[in-house]
Amino acid sequence: MSAKPRLTVLGTGYLGATHAICMAVLGYEVLGIDTDAAKIAALSDGRVPFYEPGLPEMLRKALDSGRLRFSTDIAEAGGFGDVHFICVGTPQAADSPAADLRYVDQVVSSLAPHLTRPCLVVGKSTVPVGTAARLTSMLQSSAPAGTAVELAWNPEFLREGFAVEDTMRPDRLVFGVSSPWALSVLESAFAPLLEASVPVVVTDLPTAELVKVAANSFLATKISFINAMAEVCETTGADVQQLAASLSYDPRIGGRFLRPGLGFGGGCLPKDIRAFIHRADELGVGQAVSFLREVDAINQRRRQRTVDLIRAQAGGSLAGVTVCALGAAFKPDSDDIRDAPALDVARLLVAEGAIVRVYDPQAMDNARRAYPDLHYADSVAEAATGAQVVALLTEWDQFRELDPEWLGDYVAVRNIVDGRHALDPTTWRQASWDYRALGRAA
Ligand SMILES: NC(=O)c1ccc[n+]([C@@H]2O[C@H](COP(=O)([O-])OP(=O)(O)OC[C@H]3O[C@@H](n4cnc5c(N)ncnc54)[C@H](O)[C@@H]3O)[C@@H](O)[C@H]2O)c1
Numbered sequence: 001m002s003a004k005p006r007l008t009v010l011g012t013g014y015l016g017a018t019h020a021i022c023m024a025v026l027g028y029e030v031l032g033i034d035t036d037a038a039k040i041a042a043l044s045d046g047r048v049p050f051y052e053p054g055l056p057e058m059l060r061k062a063l064d065s066g067r068l069r070f071s072t073d074i075a076e077a078g079g080f081g082d083v084h085f086i087c088v089g090t091p092q093a094a095d096s097p098a099a100d101l102r103y104v105d106q107v108v109s110s111l112a113p114h115l116t117r118p119c120l121v122v123g124k125s126t127v128p129v130g131t132a133a134r135l136t137s138m139l140q141s142s143a144p145a146g147t148a149v150e151l152a153w154n155p156e157f158l159r160e161g162f163a164v165e166d167t168m169r170p171d172r173l174v175f176g177v178s179s180p181w182a183l184s185v186l187e188s189a190f191a192p193l194l195e196a197s198v199p200v201v202v203t204d205l206p207t208a209e210l211v212k213v214a215a216n217s218f219l220a221t222k223i224s225f226i227n228a229m230a231e232v233c234e235t236t237g238a239d240v241q242q243l244a245a246s247l248s249y250d251p252r253i254g255g256r257f258l259r260p261g262l263g264f265g266g267g268c269l270p271k272d273i274r275a276f277i278h279r280a281d282e283l284g285v286g287q288a289v290s291f292l293r294e295v296d297a298i299n300q301r302r303r304q305r306t307v308d309l310i311r312a313q314a315g316g317s318l319a320g321v322t323v324c325a326l327g328a329a330f331k332p333d334s335d336d337i338r339d340a341p342a343l344d345v346a347r348l349l350v351a352e353g354a355i356v357r358v359y360d361p362q363a364m365d366n367a368r369r370a371y372p373d374l375h376y377a378d379s380v381a382e383a384a385t386g387a388q389v390v391a392l393l394t395e396w397d398q399f400r401e402l403d404p405e406w407l408g409d410y411v412a413v414r415n416i417v418d419g420r421h422a423l424d425p426t427t428w429r430q431a432s433w434d435y436r437a438l439g440r441a442a
Pocket residue numbers: 010011012013014015016033034035036039087088089090103106107110124125126127156157158159160267268
């Protein structure tokens with residue numbers, strides 16, 4: 001294997017496309033593989049098939065360098081790669097809280113027959129602890145190169161919206177390895193980041209698998225903690241924003257992820273904590289993480305509570321009420337609508353008879369595809385026209401910067417529920433809006 005290994009990236013979704021593109025920009029020869037021919041055609045053509053700030057420019061740079069190409073043919077990966085990164089999805093199973101590992105299993109079983117020389121397969125997908133051990137046996141029993149094929153785990157911590165920055169300058173790298181050889185290969189595969197002094201934790205496979213779910217469990221817990229405080233504030237008349245601000249001055253607590261509101265969603269946190277609970281139950285240590293059930297429940301309750309606020313503003317019933325829903329993506333600077341709280345709220349409103357008009361700066365196509373029954377508007381103004389309640393559900397800058405007078409000219413009634421604590425209540429109230437937010441007095 002050369003000093004600069006050739007890399008394959010298996011699965012070119014949010015994680016894999018970013019990883020493939022950034023590694024090529026960092027100087028590696030990279031082959032990206034996906035079973036989705038449309039995705040591969042778009043990437044080959046210089047188009048990123050999802051919204052991620054800065055990534056289209058990086059893709060152009062990587063393609064121009066001649067170091068990056070894409071294919072749907074996994075046989076090519078075997079011949080090409082010294083290091084194969086597994087970046088396929090691990091969604092929640094349809095019928096249980098467990099992770100659905102079918103894509104991971106498929107990619108490993110389709111890659112293995114093409115591994116005829118020593119190489120390292122590196123898992124980046126988020127998986128239940130113990131998966132790497134199982135995949136190692138799968139790989140070594142079906143790869144022609146046998147035990148010369150090793151498996152390592154390198155969990156990924158990138159955040160959508162900051163994916164390029166997080167890949168080019170990660171907070172840390174975690175290398176889960178079973179041999180010094182695997183470690184040396186990973187060091188070659190991440191040499192530019194190690195030279196830039198990115199901290200590295202070298203550990204075993206189960207620890208590397210656990211790091212990711214532990215990190216997401218902690219973050220989810222922090223969000224649900226402040227949202228639990230919001231629930232208490234709602235019945236006591238206390239103000240959760242001031243509570244959060246006061247807590248955040250304590251450096252042991254810190255202010256990040258301590259923002260109350262509609263809670264977390266997306267393709268990671270919700271399914272990762274559920275899969276963790278499930279896996280811990282399987283392992284007989286369910287009690288250790290049973291608090292995550294409550295973390296999930298608090299988070300889900302925020303969605304219904306947002307609907308309650310909107311209903312209250314509408315006068316007690318949502319039947320026939322026009323609601324302007326600002327936001328569909330699970331967070332700003334992303335078009336990802338997986339388990340998006342905004343769309344859940346929109347659907348709950350519709351279920352109670354509201355007429356909901358959704359607008360999002362980037363996630364409209366995904367939302368339309370997933371929920372064709374909702375109404376969509378092409379602009380904030382169109383969504384707001386004649387609305388009896390405006391609900392801010394994803395905190396895009398475009399919504400944070402809205403002028404209350406400007407918006408007030410479009411709506412029928414100046415009612416706003418700020419599901420993300422993104423607006424200044426004083427400014428909006430001064431413009432005669434009835435401003436409400438979770439955990440704050442009306
Ligand atoms: N999205 C994030 O911000 C993020 C961050 C950290 C970790 N993760 C983890 O990374 C993994 C991938 O997440 P994602 O958001 O990129 O998912 P995604 O759904 O956007 O992408 C997965 C890709 O894998 C492809 N795929 C499925 N089976 C395949 C196969 N057999 N061969 C080749 N390609 C195949 C799919 O077509 C899809 O393009 C998950 O485990 C997730 O939990 C995601």
